Amino acid sequence: MISAEEITGILGEAISRANTEMDPEIVKLLDLYEGPFSRVLKENAVAAKATGLPICQDTGFLEFFVFQGNEVTLEEPIVETLNLTVKKVYTSEPFRYSMVSDPLLKRENTGDNTPAICHLFPVRGNKLEVRFLVKGGGSENLSRLFMLNPASTVDEVVYTVVESIRESGTRGCPPLKIGIGIGGSSDKAMILAKLALTRSINEKHYDKEYAALEERILKDVNDLRIGYQGLGKGITAYSVHIETYPSHIAIMPIGLATDCYIARKGRIILED
Amino acid sequence: MKIEELRAGDELLYSGEFLVMRDAAQKRLKKMIEENEEIPVSLDRAIVFYAGPAKPTKVSFGAIGPTTSSRMDSFLEMLYMKGVLATIGKGKRGPLSATLCRNYKRVYFLAPSGAAAALASRISDLTVLAFEDLGTEAIFRTQVKDFPLYVAIDSLGNDVFTLNRR
Numbered sequence: 001m002i003s004a005e006e007i008t009g010i011l012g013e014a015i016s017r018a019n020t021e022m023d024p025e026i027v028k029l030l031d032l033y034e035g036p037f038s039r040v041l042k043e044n045a046v047a048a049k050a051t052g053l054p055i056c057q058d059t060g061f062l063e064f065f066v067f068q069g070n071e072v073t074l075e076e077p078i079v080e081t082l083n084l085t086v087k088k089v090y091t092s093e094p095f096r097y098s099m100v101s102d103p104l105l106k107r108e109n110t111g112d113n114t115p116a117i118c119h120l121f122p123v124r125g126n127k128l129e130v131r132f133l134v135k136g137g138g139s140e141n142l143s144r145l146f147m148l149n150p151a152s153t154v155d156e157v158v159y160t161v162v163e164s165i166r167e168s169g170t171r172g173c174p175p176l177k178i179g180i181g182i183g184g185s186s187d188k189a190m191i192l193a194k195l196a197l198t199r200s201i202n203e204k205h206y207d208k209e210y211a212a213l214e215e216r217i218l219k220d221v222n223d224l225r226i227g228y229q230g231l232g233k234g235i236t237a238y239s240v241h242i243e244t245y246p247s248h249i250a251i252m253p254i255g256l257a258t259d260c261y262i263a264r265k266g267r268i269i270l271e272d
Numbered sequence: 273m274k275i276e277e278l279r280a281g282d283e284l285l286y287s288g289e290f291l292v293m294r295d296a297a298q299k300r301l302k303k304m305i306e307e308n309e310e311i312p313v314s315l316d317r318a319i320v321f322y323a324g325p326a327k328p329t330k331v332s333f334g335a336i337g338p339t340t341s342s343r344m345d346s347f348l349e350m351l352y353m354k355g356v357l358a359t360i361g362k363g364k365r366g367p368l369s370a371t372l373c374r375n376y377k378r379v380y381f382l383a384p385s386g387a388a389a390a391l392a393s394r395i396s397d398l399t400v401l402a403f404e405d406l407g408t409e410a411i412f413r414t415q416v417k418d419f420p421l422y423v424a425i426d427s428l429g430n431d432v433f434t435l436n437r438r
Contacts, residue, residue: 020389036283037384040420044390057326057335057388094334096326096408107296109407138340138362138385170433171340171363173385229385230363230433231422262386 002128002272004076008085011130014266015062015089018134019054025201026238026263029175035233052094055262056173058136059095062086062116065132065195069125072272079118082130087112098137119191126272131198134264139172143193145186146254150247154213157182157254162220164256165237169221170230173260176237177201178221181255184245189255196241197259198267205242214240228261238263275357278379278423280430285418290321290360294339296409297402298347305350312402313411316355323361324408325398326388333398333414335388338362341380345369352376360421364433374429381421394419 022030022045030041048055064082068074074081090097090113099114100107146160161180169176181192204211218240226236238261247253259265273286291313293301304311322344326335341361349372351359358378362385373380384391397415404410425431 036382036422037387037420040384040387040390044384044387047393048389051329051332051389051392053329053332053335053389053392054326055389056386057324057337058339059326094327094329094332096324096335098324098408109409111407141340141343171342173362229382229422231382260386 001073001075002270004081004084006270007081007128007130008088010268010270011082011085012089014268015085015132015134016093018132018264018266019059019093019095020048020052022048022055022262026261029235029238033228033234035228036231037229041228054095056136056260057096058098058138059090059113060134060136060264061099061113063133063135063194064116064118064130065121065198066118067121067123067127067129069123069127069272071126072128074128078120082116082118083114086114086116119195128270128272129267131267132265133194133197133259136173136260139176139258139260142168142172142256142258143190144256145190146256147186148252148254150250150252152252158217158220160254161217161256162224165221165226165258166224169224169226169236172258174226174230174237175228175235175261177259177263178217178237178240179257179259180217180240180242181257182242182244182252183247184253185248185251186253188245189253190257191255192243192245193255193257196243197257197263198265199241201239201263203241210242210244214242275379276377276427278426280423280426280432280435282423284421286421287417287419288415289319290414290416291315291318291401292321292323292325292398292412292414294322294324294409295343296406297411298344298350300403302347302350315351318356319358319360320351320356321360321383321414325412326408328398332392333395335392336395336414337388337391338383338385341365348372352378365425365431370425370429370431370434373425373427377427379423379427380425382424384420391419
Protein backbone atom coordinates (compact mmCIF):
# COMPACT_ATOMS: atom_id res chain seq x y z
CA MET A 1 0.00 0.00 0.00
CA ILE A 2 1.25 3.48 -0.81
CA SER A 3 0.68 5.93 2.01
CA ALA A 4 -0.67 9.45 1.53
CA GLU A 5 2.37 10.74 3.42
CA GLU A 6 4.79 9.20 0.93
CA ILE A 7 2.97 10.70 -2.06
CA THR A 8 2.68 14.11 -0.42
CA GLY A 9 6.37 14.20 0.52
CA ILE A 10 7.77 13.32 -2.89
CA LEU A 11 5.16 15.13 -4.96
CA GLY A 12 5.25 18.23 -2.77
CA GLU A 13 8.98 18.56 -3.27
CA ALA A 14 8.54 18.21 -7.05
CA ILE A 15 5.87 20.94 -7.09
CA SER A 16 8.06 23.30 -5.05
CA ARG A 17 10.97 22.68 -7.37
CA ALA A 18 8.87 23.26 -10.51
CA ASN A 19 7.97 26.69 -9.14
CA THR A 20 11.48 27.78 -8.21
CA GLU A 21 13.92 26.00 -10.55
CA MET A 22 13.79 26.36 -14.29
CA ASP A 23 14.19 23.27 -16.46
CA PRO A 24 17.89 23.17 -17.52
CA GLU A 25 16.88 22.69 -21.18
CA ILE A 26 14.86 25.90 -21.00
CA VAL A 27 17.67 27.79 -19.24
CA LYS A 28 19.98 26.77 -22.10
CA LEU A 29 17.61 28.36 -24.61
CA LEU A 30 17.11 31.44 -22.43
CA ASP A 31 20.89 31.92 -22.36
CA LEU A 32 20.79 32.28 -26.16
CA TYR A 33 18.18 35.04 -26.03
CA GLU A 34 19.33 38.62 -26.54
CA GLY A 35 16.57 41.22 -26.68
CA PRO A 36 14.15 43.24 -24.56
CA PHE A 37 14.31 42.18 -20.90
CA SER A 38 16.86 39.42 -21.64
CA ARG A 39 19.07 40.45 -18.72
CA VAL A 40 16.33 40.49 -16.12
CA LEU A 41 14.94 37.14 -17.32
CA LYS A 42 18.36 35.51 -16.93
CA GLU A 43 18.81 37.18 -13.55
CA ASN A 44 15.39 35.83 -12.54
CA ALA A 45 16.25 32.20 -13.20
CA VAL A 46 19.23 32.51 -10.86
CA ALA A 47 17.38 34.59 -8.25
CA ALA A 48 14.45 32.18 -7.94
CA LYS A 49 16.70 29.21 -7.28
CA ALA A 50 18.81 31.18 -4.80
CA THR A 51 15.96 32.79 -2.82
CA GLY A 52 13.19 30.18 -3.04
CA LEU A 53 10.88 32.83 -4.49
CA PRO A 54 8.85 31.54 -7.43
CA ILE A 55 10.06 32.12 -10.99
CA CYS A 56 6.67 33.67 -11.72
CA GLN A 57 4.23 35.29 -9.29
CA ASP A 58 1.45 33.32 -10.97
CA THR A 59 2.20 30.03 -9.30
CA GLY A 60 -0.75 28.64 -11.18
CA PHE A 61 -3.25 25.94 -10.56
CA LEU A 62 -2.18 22.32 -10.41
CA GLU A 63 -3.29 19.97 -13.16
CA PHE A 64 -2.58 16.31 -12.38
CA PHE A 65 -2.52 13.26 -14.64
CA VAL A 66 -2.64 10.12 -12.52
CA PHE A 67 -1.81 6.70 -14.00
CA GLN A 68 -2.71 4.18 -11.33
CA GLY A 69 -1.82 0.51 -11.83
CA ASN A 70 -4.52 -2.03 -10.98
CA GLU A 71 -2.23 -3.66 -8.39
CA VAL A 72 -1.73 -0.40 -6.53
CA THR A 73 -3.56 0.11 -3.25
CA LEU A 74 -3.75 3.61 -1.88
CA GLU A 75 -4.25 4.57 1.74
CA GLU A 76 -6.45 7.53 0.83
CA PRO A 77 -8.42 8.47 -2.30
CA ILE A 78 -5.85 9.95 -4.69
CA VAL A 79 -7.71 13.22 -5.34
CA GLU A 80 -7.78 13.94 -1.59
CA THR A 81 -4.05 13.28 -1.35
CA LEU A 82 -3.31 15.52 -4.34
CA ASN A 83 -5.32 18.40 -2.90
CA LEU A 84 -3.70 17.94 0.48
CA THR A 85 -0.30 18.11 -1.21
CA VAL A 86 -1.18 21.34 -3.02
CA LYS A 87 -2.47 22.88 0.19
CA LYS A 88 0.67 21.88 2.09
CA VAL A 89 3.05 23.27 -0.53
CA TYR A 90 1.21 26.51 -1.20
CA THR A 91 0.57 27.40 2.44
CA SER A 92 4.20 26.81 3.39
CA GLU A 93 6.02 28.37 0.40
CA PRO A 94 6.00 32.04 -0.73
CA PHE A 95 3.68 31.18 -3.62
CA ARG A 96 0.35 32.72 -4.60
CA TYR A 97 -3.18 31.56 -3.93
CA SER A 98 -4.82 31.88 -7.31
CA MET A 99 -7.95 29.75 -7.02
CA VAL A 100 -11.44 31.16 -6.45
CA SER A 101 -14.24 28.92 -5.20
CA ASP A 102 -17.28 29.92 -7.22
CA PRO A 103 -16.12 30.80 -10.76
CA LEU A 104 -18.85 33.31 -11.64
CA LEU A 105 -20.94 34.70 -8.82
CA LYS A 106 -18.73 34.86 -5.73
CA ARG A 107 -15.13 34.36 -6.94
CA GLU A 108 -13.82 34.09 -3.37
CA ASN A 109 -10.20 33.04 -3.05
CA THR A 110 -9.95 29.59 -1.47
CA GLY A 111 -6.84 30.64 0.46
CA ASP A 112 -4.72 27.54 -0.18
CA ASN A 113 -4.65 27.22 -3.98
CA THR A 114 -6.91 24.17 -3.99
CA PRO A 115 -8.72 22.49 -5.59
CA ALA A 116 -6.47 21.01 -8.25
CA ILE A 117 -7.66 19.66 -11.60
CA CYS A 118 -7.23 15.86 -11.63
CA HIS A 119 -7.42 13.43 -14.53
CA LEU A 120 -7.38 9.74 -13.67
CA PHE A 121 -6.20 6.98 -16.01
CA PRO A 122 -6.42 3.40 -14.71
CA VAL A 123 -3.62 1.24 -16.15
CA ARG A 124 -2.11 -2.23 -15.51
CA GLY A 125 0.72 -2.89 -13.09
CA ASN A 126 2.03 -2.00 -9.65
CA LYS A 127 3.07 1.60 -10.31
CA LEU A 128 1.52 4.93 -9.50
CA GLU A 129 2.63 7.65 -11.88
CA VAL A 130 1.64 11.25 -11.28
CA ARG A 131 2.46 13.88 -13.87
CA PHE A 132 1.60 17.51 -13.24
CA LEU A 133 1.54 20.94 -14.80
CA VAL A 134 1.82 24.12 -12.76
CA LYS A 135 -0.40 26.08 -15.08
CA GLY A 136 -0.52 29.87 -15.17
CA GLY A 137 -3.67 31.73 -16.12
CA GLY A 138 -2.09 33.77 -18.92
CA SER A 139 -1.17 30.79 -21.07
CA GLU A 140 -4.34 28.93 -20.06
CA ASN A 141 -6.42 31.66 -21.71
CA LEU A 142 -4.84 30.72 -25.05
CA SER A 143 -6.55 27.30 -24.92
CA ARG A 144 -8.92 26.62 -27.80
CA LEU A 145 -11.16 23.86 -29.04
CA PHE A 146 -11.81 23.58 -32.78
CA MET A 147 -14.42 21.16 -34.04
CA LEU A 148 -13.12 20.76 -37.60
CA ASN A 149 -14.87 18.91 -40.36
CA PRO A 150 -13.87 15.25 -40.45
CA ALA A 151 -12.64 15.66 -44.05
CA SER A 152 -10.21 18.42 -43.02
CA THR A 153 -6.70 18.11 -44.39
CA VAL A 154 -3.42 18.24 -42.49
CA ASP A 155 -2.88 21.71 -44.01
CA GLU A 156 -6.14 22.92 -42.46
CA VAL A 157 -5.15 21.61 -39.04
CA VAL A 158 -1.78 23.36 -39.28
CA TYR A 159 -3.45 26.58 -40.41
CA THR A 160 -5.98 26.48 -37.56
CA VAL A 161 -3.30 26.08 -34.91
CA VAL A 162 -0.87 28.61 -36.36
CA GLU A 163 -3.55 31.29 -36.82
CA SER A 164 -4.68 30.83 -33.23
CA ILE A 165 -1.13 31.39 -31.99
CA ARG A 166 -0.74 34.38 -34.34
CA GLU A 167 -3.83 35.97 -32.79
CA SER A 168 -3.11 35.41 -29.11
CA GLY A 169 0.50 34.20 -28.78
CA THR A 170 1.88 37.41 -27.25
CA ARG A 171 -0.44 37.01 -24.25
CA GLY A 172 0.82 33.60 -23.17
CA CYS A 173 4.39 34.61 -22.18
CA PRO A 174 6.22 33.16 -25.19
CA PRO A 175 8.27 31.18 -26.15
CA LEU A 176 5.40 28.74 -25.87
CA LYS A 177 5.18 25.03 -25.48
CA ILE A 178 2.25 23.86 -27.59
CA GLY A 179 0.07 20.83 -26.85
CA ILE A 180 -2.38 19.57 -29.47
CA GLY A 181 -5.02 16.90 -28.87
CA ILE A 182 -6.47 15.41 -32.05
CA GLY A 183 -9.54 13.18 -32.04
CA GLY A 184 -11.61 11.65 -29.28
CA SER A 185 -14.47 13.95 -28.32
CA SER A 186 -14.47 17.67 -27.56
CA ASP A 187 -13.47 17.12 -23.93
CA LYS A 188 -11.01 14.30 -24.71
CA ALA A 189 -9.17 16.47 -27.25
CA MET A 190 -8.61 19.17 -24.63
CA ILE A 191 -7.34 16.69 -22.04
CA LEU A 192 -4.99 15.19 -24.65
CA ALA A 193 -3.68 18.67 -25.45
CA LYS A 194 -2.88 19.17 -21.76
CA LEU A 195 -1.39 15.69 -21.44
CA ALA A 196 0.87 16.53 -24.39
CA LEU A 197 2.30 19.41 -22.33
CA THR A 198 3.60 16.93 -19.75
CA ARG A 199 6.19 15.73 -22.27
CA SER A 200 9.67 17.27 -22.19
CA ILE A 201 10.44 19.80 -24.92
CA ASN A 202 12.69 17.28 -26.69
CA GLU A 203 10.23 14.40 -26.55
CA LYS A 204 8.78 13.84 -30.01
CA HIS A 205 5.74 11.75 -30.95
CA TYR A 206 6.59 8.03 -31.22
CA ASP A 207 4.97 7.88 -34.67
CA LYS A 208 7.24 9.36 -37.35
CA GLU A 209 4.44 11.02 -39.29
CA TYR A 210 3.08 12.78 -36.22
CA ALA A 211 6.61 13.71 -35.18
CA ALA A 212 7.04 15.32 -38.60
CA LEU A 213 3.75 17.17 -38.16
CA GLU A 214 4.96 18.47 -34.79
CA GLU A 215 8.11 19.76 -36.48
CA ARG A 216 6.13 21.37 -39.28
CA ILE A 217 3.80 23.24 -36.91
CA LEU A 218 6.77 24.31 -34.78
CA LYS A 219 8.51 25.78 -37.82
CA ASP A 220 5.37 27.66 -38.92
CA VAL A 221 4.81 29.02 -35.40
CA ASN A 222 8.42 30.15 -35.18
CA ASP A 223 8.01 31.89 -38.54
CA LEU A 224 5.42 34.13 -36.82
CA ARG A 225 8.37 35.81 -35.07
CA ILE A 226 6.41 36.61 -31.94
CA GLY A 227 9.54 36.07 -29.86
CA TYR A 228 10.35 36.27 -26.16
CA GLN A 229 7.86 38.50 -24.32
CA GLY A 230 6.01 38.90 -27.63
CA LEU A 231 8.55 41.51 -28.76
CA GLY A 232 9.84 39.86 -31.92
CA LYS A 233 13.29 38.68 -30.80
CA GLY A 234 14.23 35.03 -30.33
CA ILE A 235 12.12 31.92 -30.79
CA THR A 236 8.31 31.89 -30.54
CA ALA A 237 7.87 28.28 -29.42
CA TYR A 238 10.05 25.57 -27.92
CA SER A 239 8.13 22.57 -29.11
CA VAL A 240 4.85 21.15 -30.36
CA HIS A 241 3.46 17.93 -28.86
CA ILE A 242 0.59 15.98 -30.38
CA GLU A 243 -1.54 13.32 -28.71
CA THR A 244 -4.27 11.47 -30.61
CA TYR A 245 -7.28 9.27 -29.93
CA PRO A 246 -9.76 7.48 -32.22
CA SER A 247 -12.75 9.57 -33.18
CA HIS A 248 -16.33 9.52 -34.55
CA ILE A 249 -16.84 9.61 -38.36
CA ALA A 250 -18.57 13.00 -38.21
CA ILE A 251 -15.99 14.90 -36.15
CA MET A 252 -12.37 16.00 -35.92
CA PRO A 253 -11.85 17.74 -32.58
CA ILE A 254 -8.61 19.71 -32.25
CA GLY A 255 -7.71 20.75 -28.72
CA LEU A 256 -5.02 23.41 -28.35
CA ALA A 257 -3.23 24.13 -25.08
CA THR A 258 -0.13 26.23 -24.50
CA ASP A 259 2.33 26.63 -21.71
CA CYS A 260 4.38 29.74 -21.01
CA TYR A 261 8.16 30.07 -21.34
CA ILE A 262 8.77 28.50 -17.92
CA ALA A 263 6.74 25.37 -18.82
CA ARG A 264 6.55 24.15 -15.21
CA LYS A 265 5.88 20.46 -14.90
CA GLY A 266 6.94 17.33 -13.07
CA ARG A 267 6.51 13.60 -12.79
CA ILE A 268 6.83 11.10 -9.97
CA ILE A 269 6.58 7.32 -10.08
CA LEU A 270 6.00 5.18 -6.97
CA GLU A 271 5.83 1.40 -6.71
CA ASP A 272 3.44 -0.59 -4.56
CA MET B 273 9.50 60.88 -16.66
CA LYS B 274 7.70 62.86 -19.36
CA ILE B 275 4.95 60.55 -20.56
CA GLU B 276 4.47 62.32 -23.87
CA GLU B 277 8.16 62.09 -24.80
CA LEU B 278 8.23 58.30 -24.59
CA ARG B 279 8.06 56.33 -27.83
CA ALA B 280 6.95 52.76 -28.52
CA GLY B 281 10.00 50.51 -28.20
CA ASP B 282 11.80 52.64 -25.58
CA GLU B 283 13.24 50.78 -22.61
CA LEU B 284 13.70 52.46 -19.26
CA LEU B 285 14.33 51.81 -15.57
CA TYR B 286 11.68 53.42 -13.39
CA SER B 287 11.93 54.41 -9.75
CA GLY B 288 8.81 55.59 -7.95
CA GLU B 289 5.34 54.44 -6.97
CA PHE B 290 2.87 52.05 -8.61
CA LEU B 291 -0.73 51.28 -7.75
CA VAL B 292 -1.14 47.51 -8.07
CA MET B 293 -4.54 46.26 -9.15
CA ARG B 294 -6.04 43.72 -11.51
CA ASP B 295 -9.29 42.13 -12.70
CA ALA B 296 -11.38 41.83 -9.55
CA ALA B 297 -10.45 45.22 -8.04
CA GLN B 298 -11.18 47.04 -11.29
CA LYS B 299 -14.50 45.27 -11.68
CA ARG B 300 -15.41 46.43 -8.20
CA LEU B 301 -14.20 50.01 -8.82
CA LYS B 302 -16.28 50.17 -11.99
CA LYS B 303 -19.41 49.11 -10.11
CA MET B 304 -18.75 51.71 -7.39
CA ILE B 305 -18.25 54.47 -9.94
CA GLU B 306 -21.42 53.46 -11.80
CA GLU B 307 -23.36 53.59 -8.55
CA ASN B 308 -21.86 57.00 -7.69
CA GLU B 309 -20.05 55.66 -4.64
CA GLU B 310 -16.77 57.17 -3.52
CA ILE B 311 -13.87 54.91 -4.50
CA PRO B 312 -11.38 54.01 -1.74
CA VAL B 313 -8.19 55.09 -3.58
CA SER B 314 -7.13 58.12 -5.58
CA LEU B 315 -6.19 57.28 -9.15
CA ASP B 316 -5.03 60.80 -9.97
CA ARG B 317 -1.53 60.77 -11.55
CA ALA B 318 -1.21 57.09 -10.68
CA ILE B 319 0.72 54.46 -12.62
CA VAL B 320 -1.33 51.28 -12.50
CA PHE B 321 0.52 47.96 -12.46
CA TYR B 322 -1.68 45.02 -13.46
CA ALA B 323 -0.40 42.43 -11.02
CA GLY B 324 -1.25 40.16 -8.13
CA PRO B 325 1.71 39.56 -5.82
CA ALA B 326 2.66 36.20 -4.34
CA LYS B 327 3.15 35.85 -0.58
CA PRO B 328 5.94 37.76 1.17
CA THR B 329 8.84 36.15 3.03
CA LYS B 330 10.85 37.40 6.00
CA VAL B 331 13.31 39.10 3.64
CA SER B 332 11.16 39.96 0.61
CA PHE B 333 7.86 41.64 -0.18
CA GLY B 334 7.27 38.68 -2.44
CA ALA B 335 7.37 37.66 -6.07
CA ILE B 336 5.56 40.08 -8.36
CA GLY B 337 5.08 40.54 -12.08
CA PRO B 338 2.64 41.67 -14.75
CA THR B 339 -0.55 39.90 -15.76
CA THR B 340 -2.25 39.97 -19.18
CA SER B 341 -3.39 43.53 -19.92
CA SER B 342 -5.95 42.80 -22.64
CA ARG B 343 -8.31 41.43 -20.01
CA MET B 344 -8.40 44.91 -18.48
CA ASP B 345 -9.05 46.80 -21.76
CA SER B 346 -12.66 47.42 -20.82
CA PHE B 347 -11.57 49.28 -17.66
CA LEU B 348 -8.90 51.42 -19.34
CA GLU B 349 -11.03 54.46 -20.13
CA MET B 350 -12.37 54.48 -16.58
CA LEU B 351 -8.78 54.64 -15.28
CA TYR B 352 -7.83 57.45 -17.68
CA MET B 353 -10.94 59.44 -16.76
CA LYS B 354 -9.89 59.17 -13.11
CA GLY B 355 -6.43 60.54 -13.95
CA VAL B 356 -4.25 57.45 -14.38
CA LEU B 357 -1.07 58.33 -16.31
CA ALA B 358 0.04 54.90 -17.45
CA THR B 359 -0.65 51.21 -17.12
CA ILE B 360 1.85 48.34 -16.88
CA GLY B 361 1.17 44.74 -17.85
CA LYS B 362 2.05 42.08 -20.36
CA GLY B 363 1.01 41.21 -23.89
CA LYS B 364 -0.74 42.86 -26.80
CA ARG B 365 -3.87 44.86 -26.00
CA GLY B 366 -6.97 45.30 -28.16
CA PRO B 367 -7.09 48.14 -30.74
CA LEU B 368 -9.26 50.30 -28.46
CA SER B 369 -6.33 50.71 -26.06
CA ALA B 370 -4.08 52.40 -28.63
CA THR B 371 -6.92 54.80 -29.47
CA LEU B 372 -7.43 55.60 -25.79
CA CYS B 373 -3.68 56.15 -25.29
CA ARG B 374 -3.71 58.62 -28.17
CA ASN B 375 -6.88 60.40 -27.07
CA TYR B 376 -5.81 60.79 -23.45
CA LYS B 377 -2.04 61.12 -24.18
CA ARG B 378 -1.21 58.13 -22.03
CA VAL B 379 1.14 55.15 -22.36
CA TYR B 380 1.05 51.42 -21.86
CA PHE B 381 4.22 49.78 -20.56
CA LEU B 382 5.31 46.18 -20.54
CA ALA B 383 7.10 44.80 -17.53
CA PRO B 384 9.05 41.56 -17.94
CA SER B 385 6.72 38.60 -17.53
CA GLY B 386 7.92 35.50 -15.75
CA ALA B 387 10.61 37.46 -13.92
CA ALA B 388 8.95 37.66 -10.52
CA ALA B 389 11.88 36.69 -8.32
CA ALA B 390 14.11 39.30 -9.98
CA LEU B 391 11.42 41.98 -9.78
CA ALA B 392 10.91 41.25 -6.08
CA SER B 393 14.35 42.72 -5.44
CA ARG B 394 13.28 46.04 -7.03
CA ILE B 395 10.39 46.50 -4.59
CA SER B 396 10.79 48.27 -1.27
CA ASP B 397 7.21 48.46 -0.04
CA LEU B 398 3.90 46.73 -0.65
CA THR B 399 0.91 48.02 1.30
CA VAL B 400 -2.74 47.07 0.92
CA LEU B 401 -4.82 50.19 0.23
CA ALA B 402 -8.24 48.66 -0.38
CA PHE B 403 -10.30 45.51 -1.00
CA GLU B 404 -8.19 43.32 1.31
CA ASP B 405 -10.82 40.57 1.03
CA LEU B 406 -9.70 39.99 -2.57
CA GLY B 407 -6.39 38.55 -1.37
CA THR B 408 -3.77 38.88 -4.12
CA GLU B 409 -6.34 40.87 -6.13
CA ALA B 410 -6.55 43.68 -3.55
CA ILE B 411 -5.31 47.18 -4.40
CA PHE B 412 -1.72 47.73 -3.20
CA ARG B 413 0.73 50.61 -3.25
CA THR B 414 4.30 49.69 -4.02
CA GLN B 415 7.61 51.55 -4.21
CA VAL B 416 10.00 50.40 -6.91
CA LYS B 417 13.61 51.11 -7.78
CA ASP B 418 15.21 50.61 -11.22
CA PHE B 419 12.17 48.69 -12.37
CA PRO B 420 12.52 47.64 -16.04
CA LEU B 421 9.78 48.91 -18.36
CA TYR B 422 9.27 48.84 -22.12
CA VAL B 423 6.94 51.26 -23.92
CA ALA B 424 4.39 49.14 -25.80
CA ILE B 425 1.89 51.89 -26.70
CA ASP B 426 2.97 55.54 -26.68
CA SER B 427 0.87 58.68 -26.35
CA LEU B 428 0.60 58.96 -30.13
CA GLY B 429 -1.10 55.58 -30.19
CA ASN B 430 1.86 53.73 -31.72
CA ASP B 431 1.61 50.08 -30.67
CA VAL B 432 4.81 48.04 -30.73
CA PHE B 433 2.82 44.85 -31.30
CA THR B 434 1.26 46.28 -34.44
CA LEU B 435 4.54 47.81 -35.61
CA ASN B 436 6.40 44.51 -35.07
CA ARG B 437 3.90 42.57 -37.14
CA ARG B 438 5.20 44.30 -40.31
